[in-house]
Amino acid sequence: xxxxxxxxxxxxxxxxxxxxxxxxxxxxxxxxxxxxxxxxxxxxxxxxxxxxxxxxxxxxxxxxxxxxxxxxxxxxxxxxxxxxxxxxxxxxxxxxxxxxxxxxxxxxxxxxxxxxxxxxxxxxxxxxxxxxxxxxxxxxxxxxxxxxxxxxxxxxxxxxxxxxxxxxxxxxxxxxxxxxxxxxxxxxxxxxxxxxxxxxxxxxxxxxxxxxxxxxxxxxxxxxxxxxxxxxxxxxxxxxxxxxxxxxxxxxxxxxxxxxxxxxxxxxxxxxxxxxxxxxxxxxxxxxxxxxxxxxxxxxxxxxxxxxxx
Numbered sequence: 203x204x205x206x207x208x209x210x211x212x213x214x215x216x217x218x219x220x221x222x223x224x225x226x227x228x229x230x231x232x233x234x235x236x237x238x239x240x241x242x243x244x245x246x247x248x249x250x251x252x253x254x255x256x257x258x259x260x261x262x263x264x265x266x267x268x269x270x271x272x273x274x275x276x277x278x279x280x281x282x283x284x285x286x287x288x289x290x291x292x293x294x295x296x297x298x299x300x301x302x303x304x305x306x307x308x309x310x311x312x313x314x315x316x317x318x319x320x321x322x323x324x325x326x327x328x329x330x331x332x333x334x335x336x337x338x339x340x341x342x343x344x345x346x347x348x349x350x351x352x353x354x355x356x357x358x359x360x361x362x363x364x365x366x367x368x369x370x371x372x373x374x375x376x377x378x379x380x381x382x383x384x385x386x387x388x389x390x391x392x393x394x395x396x397x398x399x400x401x402x403x404x405x406x407x408x409x410x411x412x413x414x415x416x417x418x419x420x421x422x423x424x425x426x427x428x429x430x431x432x433x434x435x436x437x438x439x440x441x442x443x444x445x446x447x448x449x450x451x452x453x454x455x456x457x458x459x460x461x462x463x464x465x466x467x468x469x470x471x472x473x474x475x476x477x478x479x480x481x482x483x484x485x486x487x488x489x490x491x492x493x494x495x496x497x498x499x500x501x502x503x504x505x506x507x508x509x510x511x512x
Contacts, residue, residue, distance in 0.1 A: 235444035236411035237365055239315035239339040240376075240399050243267065244284055244296045246490030246508035250479020251436055251452025252466020253494075256420030257382065257394035258436035258452075261510055265298040265309035265359075268394050268420070269347040270382040272300055272307045273355035281511045290502030292317055306348030309359070315339045322368065337367040347380065355382045363413075367406055376401030376413055390424035390431070417441045432456040436466075446470060452477070460484065464492070473498045479506075486512050 245263030248255035255267030262282035264271045279301045286294035296313040316338045321331035340363070347357025357380040364373050378398040385391035399413040422436045433455055440448040452466025462481040468474040479492030487509070494504035 234412060235414040235442075236404060236406075237339055237363065238414050239294070239313070240341060240363075240414055241416065241442075242286065242288065242294050242313070242315065244298055244311070244313060244508075245282065246284070246479055246492040246506050247454065247462070247464060247481060248452075249286075249492035249494055249504070249506045250464030250466065250477055250481075250490070251434075251454055252477050253450045253468055254420065254422075254436035254438045254452045254466060256380075256396050256418045256438050257392045258420065258422035258434060261512060262298040262300045262309075263508075263510075265300050265311045265343070265345055266296075266313070268357065268380045268382060268396055269300065269307055269309045269345040269359065270355040270357035270380040271392070271394065272302060272309075273347055273349045273382070274384050274392075275302075277512055278302050282508055283510075284506065284508040286504060286506040287502075288315070288504050289496060289498075306346055307357070309343075309345035309347075311341070311343040311345070311359070311361075313341045335368045338365075340364040343378075345378075353384050353386050355384075356380065357382075361401075363401075363404070365404060365406065370406045372404045372406055374401060374404045374413075388423075389426050392420075392422045394420040394422075396420075412444070415443045429455070468494075471497075473501070488512070 243249060243253060243255060244266040248259055248263055248267060259267035259271055260275050262280040281299045284296040288294055293316045298311040300307060300309040317336055319334040319336050322333045322335055323331055341361055343359045343361040345357055345359035347355055349355045359378040361376045363376060376399050378396060380396045382392060382394040396418045399415045401413050403410045403412050418438055418440045420438045422434060424434045436452045438450040448471060449469040454462055454464045456462045460483045464479040466477045473496060475495040475497050477492060477494045481488050481490040490508040492506040496503045
């Protein structure tokens, strides 16, 4: 039985690697991917820790980052509601709920990105707007994850996608694959991988574009003997098919059970940099805030607020 579970775990990792390889073969040129809102994460904790989460996320936010992580957590049912003011131009509204059963972990996720009103102009160069419109993206996801032996877990998410820009719109689907490994040799050490936004092209105004497919490797460590086990270090390495590799690093310090402080950085980005945040917990309720710096002149940093119920 043990050998069978190890083979199953190895097979899961191999399938994840194969999926990424096939994705890379079909990768487009830099900047060709659309619906980039799919890369805006859920969770103030993850945002404050430099946008890490593939190995370090837990709670309902893991429905976005990696639902396989929840297999190793003791929680039962969790909910997160999030508002994100992005670059001073967009509002991201998100919600996720997860429920752990003896047969695995179920998750449901919604995320929408809504633009401010934009003036609509006709083909004649008169300079007078003919009206306004508001572009928006929507994503609905259902996930399932379960353990493979004592140290491995795997998960999958199916998503329905919708994008609308003025009078043009399209609907599509995508799926994500996840694997998490809990180290048996070092307490508190986790490794994880994800392949996200795997699906067909979408089309707007007869112009096709690929989804923002990404392969990510993550590591998280909660050293039990350092500062009474109240520290978490996290790092993610991203391999997007439409851009250069990116790195995310972050740390969380649980100052007291009711207060967590977070900081991090996004590496190899032209427009993003350091992050910071905090979480305030009262009973089963936690309120989180994160700030994400913007390096682009004229664009505000991101402000993310999240309400979590455990």
